[in-house]
Amino acid sequence: MTETERPEIGRTADAGGIKTNYLEAGGGAPVVLIHGSGPGVSAYANWRLVIPALSEQFRVIAPDMVGFGFTERPSNIEYSVQVWADQTLAFMDTLDISSAHLAGNSFGSAIALRIATQHPERVNKMVLMGSMGVTFQITEGLDTVWGYTPSFENMRKVLDKFAYSRELVNDELAEVRYRGSMEPGFQESFAAMFPAPRQRWVEAMATPEEEIRKLPHEALVIHGREDQVIPLETSYKLLELIDNADLHVFSHCGHWSQIERNAEFNRLALDFFNR
DSSP: OOGGGOTTOOEEEEETTEEEEEEEEOOSSEEEEEOOOOTTOOHHHHHTTTHHHHTTTSEEEEEOOTTSTTSOOOTTOOOOHHHHHHHHHHHHHHTTOSOEEEEEETHHHHHHHHHHHHOGGGEEEEEEESOOSSOOOOOHHHHHHHTOOSOHHHHHHHHHHHOSOTTTSOHHHHHHHHHHHTSTTHHHHHHHHSOSSTHHHHHHTOOOHHHHHTOOSEEEEEEETTOSSSOTHHHHHHHHHOTTEEEEEESSOOSOHHHHTHHHHHHHHHHHHHO
């Protein structure tokens, strides 16, 4: 298979000197989708079931954050939420997007919150799903995800933490995600991001609560009740902190609500962005 036939590889934009791989579909008001931080993750892996639905009404753009997916990996970079937030803003600048709706998955929500607090005029509405960005005691699930070392068995363990339904995390998916984590450079950058002890990276991804309280934006906070990676309490905290926040909790759902409850997730997001 050639690179041009790979759906996870899209266009390339210069985002503040970082050659950023991104997917784009649709037209209209822009929605920027920011993926999570699992091993072998990419914008395509996180958002492949969301992009087609949202792109019927919006211009949907999903970049690979630096250190993930098929965006370049500069050798001298020090990964941080600020680096990812700055990359996203520079990416929007390159695409001539003055402001956009943001949808963040987990780690991606922490990036969205950092952008919204520092540059509120660049953000319209936010969907924050299984969100990081506030402090919490690291879960065994997140420690397992961030501590991943490549093997099929370890990928199975990671996927078991992500999903509520065992049917969703079959051996075929585990094999695909394992192979994805073994792409050249993927594991090296991933291992450099969140070395043990990992509680410090939870804190480093957080935006101060007093800054979150100032946000004027409408936010739709979404969480799976059975999430083993990011505790449900983080979404209750965001509901408390953000004045214009609504919270939707899915039952029988883990950390992948955009996959596990895809049709409902897409409908909620579309209704929210359209209202």
